[in-house]
Amino acid sequence: MSEVLVKRLDSADGKWRVEIMALDDGTFQFVEWRELIDLDEVNGDYRGMVPSRRSGLYADALRAEAEARETLHWLREQNSN
Numbered sequence: 823m824s825e826v827l828v829k830r831l832d833s834a835d836g837k838w839r840v841e842i843m844a845l846d847d848g849t850f851q852f853v854e855w856r857e858l859i860d861l862d863e864v865n866g867d868y869r870g871m872v873p874s875r876r877s878g879l880y881a882d883a884l885r886a887e888a889e890a891r892e893t894l895h896w897l898r899e900q901n902s903n
Contacts, residue, residue: 828883831890831897838896839871842886849879852890 828850829842839855854875860868877893880886891897 829887831887833896834900838894840890840894840897842883842890844883845879849881850883850886851879852877852886854890854894 824846825843827841828844831840831842833839837857841853841855843851843853845851853873855871856874858868858870858872862868875894877886877889880889891901
């Protein structure tokens with residue numbers, strides 16, 4: 823299943839991200855990403871983003887975004903400021 827990025831929202835501190843994705847079947851979903859820092863003396867340190875949550879399917883991108891804003895704690899807190 824292919825995905826196309828519709829919108830990306832980043833946390834103020836850069837540790838969280840949500841992407842609103844359009845799927846090839848005409849539905850939409852959000853994917854939450856979080857920062858991962860792996861301090862590995864042998865292989866070298868790694869710092870990057872890893873997926874942490876994938877939502878259900880929504881009929882449109884606006885509903886997927888609204889659900890992300892209601893569901894994700896960091897996005898809810900960011901919206902209240």
